[in-house]
Amino acid sequence: MSDNTWILTAHCASELGTVDAVTGYLYHNGHYIEELHSFDDKISQRFFIRACFRTDGGFDEEKFRTLFELRADKFDMQWELQPQNHTPKVVIMVSKFDHCLNDLLYKNKIGQLNIEIPAIISNHPDLKPLADWYQIPYYHLPISADTKPEQESKLWQIIQETDAELVVLARYMQVLSDDLCKKLEGWAINIHHSLLPGFKGAKPYHQAYEKGVKTVGATAHYINSDLDEGPIIAQGIEPVDHTYYPEDLIAKGRDIERITLSRAVKYHIEKRVFLNDNRTVVFKD
Amino acid sequence: MSDNTWILTAHCASELGTVDAVTGYLYHNGHYIEELHSFDDKISQRFFIRACFRTDGGFDEEKFRTLFELRADKFDMQWELQPQNHTPKVVIMVSKFDHCLNDLLYKNKIGQLNIEIPAIISNHPDLKPLADWYQIPYYHLPISADTKPEQESKLWQIIQETDAELVVLARYMQVLSDDLCKKLEGWAINIHHSLLPGFKGAKPYHQAYEKGVKTVGATAHYINSDLDEGPIIAQGIEPVDHTYYPEDLIAKGRDIERITLSRAVKYHIEKRVFLNDNRTVVFKD
Amino acid sequence: MSDNTWILTAHCASELGTVDAVTGYLYHNGHYIEELHSFDDKISQRFFIRACFRTDGGFDEEKFRTLFELRADKFDMQWELQPQNHTPKVVIMVSKFDHCLNDLLYKNKIGQLNIEIPAIISNHPDLKPLADWYQIPYYHLPISADTKPEQESKLWQIIQETDAELVVLARYMQVLSDDLCKKLEGWAINIHHSLLPGFKGAKPYHQAYEKGVKTVGATAHYINSDLDEGPIIAQGIEPVDHTYYPEDLIAKGRDIERITLSRAVKYHIEKRVFLNDNRTVVFKD
Amino acid sequence: MSDNTWILTAHCASELGTVDAVTGYLYHNGHYIEELHSFDDKISQRFFIRACFRTDGGFDEEKFRTLFELRADKFDMQWELQPQNHTPKVVIMVSKFDHCLNDLLYKNKIGQLNIEIPAIISNHPDLKPLADWYQIPYYHLPISADTKPEQESKLWQIIQETDAELVVLARYMQVLSDDLCKKLEGWAINIHHSLLPGFKGAKPYHQAYEKGVKTVGATAHYINSDLDEGPIIAQGIEPVDHTYYPEDLIAKGRDIERITLSRAVKYHIEKRVFLNDNRTVVFKD
Known part of the structure; x- marks a missing residue:
């Protein structure tokens, strides 16, 4: 588990564009997705996603959070970001x-x-x-x-x-x-x-x-x-x-x-x- | 599964001699026990036994039943006998x-x-x-x-x-x-x-x-x-x-x-x- | 399993942008991703993705294939598309x-x-x-x-x-x-x-x-x-x-x-x- | 696990009377069998038995061993006896x-x-x-x-x-x-x-x-x-x-x-x- 691997999770009501809100953002910021899992519960009509991504070079966590919040807000997403090797x-x-x-x-x-x-x-x-x-x-x-x-x-x-x-x-x-x-x-x-x-x-x-x-x-x-x-x-x-x-x-x-x-x-x-x-x-x- | 293999099962209240009632009888009648399992439930205080035995030569089922019943009676045993290849x-x-x-x-x-x-x-x-x-x-x-x-x-x-x-x-x-x-x-x-x-x-x-x-x-x-x-x-x-x-x-x-x-x-x-x-x-x- | 749900799978060598090639395309064409799974094998350095998506209204499969091929080509992706209810x-x-x-x-x-x-x-x-x-x-x-x-x-x-x-x-x-x-x-x-x-x-x-x-x-x-x-x-x-x-x-x-x-x-x-x-x-x- | 519960195991070549050698002996000496399991391997033609029995009142282990050995010898049995609560x-x-x-x-x-x-x-x-x-x-x-x-x-x-x-x-x-x-x-x-x-x-x-x-x-x-x-x-x-x-x-x-x-x-x-x-x-x- 290297220092530059992160886990981003998010969930919100089901809506078109929720996956792209995460994957598009990661892509456009040059982050490499190693593992990705999303699921839409048809009964509760809620969306869940977990992405594990690698950042090469310097990673500005503060900037990431600020900019991602803008995207997440559109979907009323609740989300969390943590390094993969985070020790809670x-x-x-x-x-x-x-x-x-x-x-x-x-x-x-x-x-x-x-x-x-x-x-x-x-x-x-x-x-x-x-x-x-x-x-x-x-x-x-x-x-x-x-x-x-x-x-x-x-x-x-x-x-x-x-x-x-x-x-x-x-x-x-x-x-x-x-x-x-x-x-x-x-x-x-x-x-x-x-x-x-x-x-x-x-x-x-x-x-x-x-x-x-x-x-x-x-x-x-x-x-x-x-x-x-x-x-x-x-x-x-x-x-x-x-x-x-x-x-x-x-x-x-x-x-x-x-x-x-x-x-x-x-x-x-x-x-x-x-x-x-x-x-x-x-x-x- | 050969014709001369039988299954004898029995159960009754726990009491000294229940195992021997079965195994001794089988032995003294020349029957060969291939598999045997007994269990005494300490809480319900009941005894359970299952014997799978082989009879060589002619087997007089009627006689077996009559004589075994005498033994079983002493323990108020409920018992059953069937050929192993019985097709219910x-x-x-x-x-x-x-x-x-x-x-x-x-x-x-x-x-x-x-x-x-x-x-x-x-x-x-x-x-x-x-x-x-x-x-x-x-x-x-x-x-x-x-x-x-x-x-x-x-x-x-x-x-x-x-x-x-x-x-x-x-x-x-x-x-x-x-x-x-x-x-x-x-x-x-x-x-x-x-x-x-x-x-x-x-x-x-x-x-x-x-x-x-x-x-x-x-x-x-x-x-x-x-x-x-x-x-x-x-x-x-x-x-x-x-x-x-x-x-x-x-x-x-x-x-x-x-x-x-x-x-x-x-x-x-x-x-x-x-x-x-x-x-x-x-x-x- | 409704008629308008499809499964898109793809794999290629690991490279930045492979996830987005799929998810971005689906999003920009208005397709709703119900379930998504991607994995990058760190040892073989290959990327695998499976997306299950819903299309509302008319779906032009031919056009989808033609346009997606353009994206897939950039990554030398091998990919397949089939209706979820396809009966092989x-x-x-x-x-x-x-x-x-x-x-x-x-x-x-x-x-x-x-x-x-x-x-x-x-x-x-x-x-x-x-x-x-x-x-x-x-x-x-x-x-x-x-x-x-x-x-x-x-x-x-x-x-x-x-x-x-x-x-x-x-x-x-x-x-x-x-x-x-x-x-x-x-x-x-x-x-x-x-x-x-x-x-x-x-x-x-x-x-x-x-x-x-x-x-x-x-x-x-x-x-x-x-x-x-x-x-x-x-x-x-x-x-x-x-x-x-x-x-x-x-x-x-x-x-x-x-x-x-x-x-x-x-x-x-x-x-x-x-x-x-x-x-x-x-x-x- | 009480002190007066013992485990007797034995094995030898398959032969009529092996079960009774164990169960008859236990019965005639007043020992109560709580659990019993025997198995005859038809291919290797060997017999295996494990009996867990309770002894009430004083148990003379030495005497048990001496007398059981006489029985076991007839079948060339290898056998072992230990208290159930034995701590090896x-x-x-x-x-x-x-x-x-x-x-x-x-x-x-x-x-x-x-x-x-x-x-x-x-x-x-x-x-x-x-x-x-x-x-x-x-x-x-x-x-x-x-x-x-x-x-x-x-x-x-x-x-x-x-x-x-x-x-x-x-x-x-x-x-x-x-x-x-x-x-x-x-x-x-x-x-x-x-x-x-x-x-x-x-x-x-x-x-x-x-x-x-x-x-x-x-x-x-x-x-x-x-x-x-x-x-x-x-x-x-x-x-x-x-x-x-x-x-x-x-x-x-x-x-x-x-x-x-x-x-x-x-x-x-x-x-x-x-x-x-x-x-x-x-x-x-």
């Missing part, structure tokens, strides 16, 4: 389970995930040693019914002070307040330990056991005010059989959860995910 | 969709499924040409709210007259009466066009579209009085993405449905499936 | 195995595959009844070492007379001559009954059995002069275990073969596949 | 890549893998910090063409002194000498970074790139004197496409390797794997 700041929230956290930290360390983690926040002290080993600040913010507003306010403060661009709930086992959900809408990813919309609520693997299912899954989705019902980014699934007691389903589930969450985070930071009402468009690869 | 009579029920029917007929023809189909029953005439090509009697039993009891009574008559050992609902789009459900409990397999328990009811693929899911699936289960909630035998699943409109999900679903249903039928006729309360034990291979 | 003529070649043929015919019938089959050619008479049922002309062209040149010449004549745009070798068990391979290069798809490059040559499932593999697969690839080594379009794979004797591997393989071949044919006719030296670029969806 | 000592060998090691250590820590790791041995110092964090002795044994015999001799000494029951080559990038291979035959597991028998030798992911494959995989197998050709325990596979450059294939491969290796280790320590000539029998669950 990601705050991770956890409780006691460490399988998702461990996977994110490990993949980041070996370069499979290109993020910077300025803070791990937990309502429990248990995972501090893991954070320490990776030399990441760990904030223990205990919570009770009484202290929830204060705890969330501290939590929000950390997210802001660290300039987080993404918040990942890596098995954070507290229900967020409506207010915090709203603040995090579209830029916080949660892992739900079932294949939504099946088995919502508590103890999904026990529910699955009772039903005698032959597959278990997990869902990574954006947070919104509708608990566990935010737009789905990725889902993972594995076969199981009658020999899986609830604790075995939970163990199998852990593997699915960590893989699914890491995948969703990767899609997000590579700017592959777009909100499309309460669904998503994901330009995989 | 299977009645298939369909409506207008032919993807599941086509797969069953084709797999049967080429020997991947070892069944005899004495009747295909439908509430529509559409699939008669397909039945004709495979030279299978096709019964068109139209249905309306008024004629439901009569229709089901004719249907039941055919099932009985053909000595069907299994009934397969290969996308039969009518809700069965409680009475018929009860009669078919445990020996009729339905394919539900979603990954239960998500998306129950009508138009599951449209529901899935609305939710923006990233996987779709299908469930093969035994019929019981609890509509779409019978014990699950097999589930299939495939990834999808934002480019799948409802009709694309349906097309993808068709592939999953036919594969999942065929798999469940195969497990059943090979005596690999046991009821375990509202779950199943499936000794795959 | 596809000749299918078979021997005695019918699982792939059956799947293609069935998927075509129910509309999951949009092709016209003017001829099924076989070196054996066995599959004529199946062709008859689907009312497709069946050409029995027996072959021996002596008659190979004549047989291939008749075969080629049929392919030409039917205006076939694609030839599918659906388990055609004869090695084609170099000459015929060359003629079919890039527009004939073969299914190889193993996960290439493992188990080349005869009896791949027996080879797999000997090796005790835990997965079996199949490969759909373009024909070229390098037997079984043409560019890969799609591969399928399934887990197996110790209970699979060679005949079981073959049965499992059949399912993988037909699914993999159908998938490759679908990609090809939807113009999703590009040759990239001895590899392919496949814009899935 | 496993020595891990690595070079510079840490993805497999990290997965094994992590799964062991959270209890998904029940092993004790008395030593990590490497020809490089790189992974010492990881070993330190998990508080596991790390032996750095550098190697050169000249020092190979000495290095292997030290290595072997550690394996012996730690009473290792299993050796895992978690991407150990040195070819073992014939002598060491022979010593480790059947109780050392290697992860091969391709789906054997495809892409043997160096740089398999680069080979895969050149071939334009659409799937990549990994193979966990027992070490034997035939380099990379030992009996296969497990294989993993994932789809890839044209956007995967060699380094992307390597990254994808890492995920497959660690999952496949962990799975094979789990099968082995749960006594689910039997050698069957140069293949394996794996009683999964």
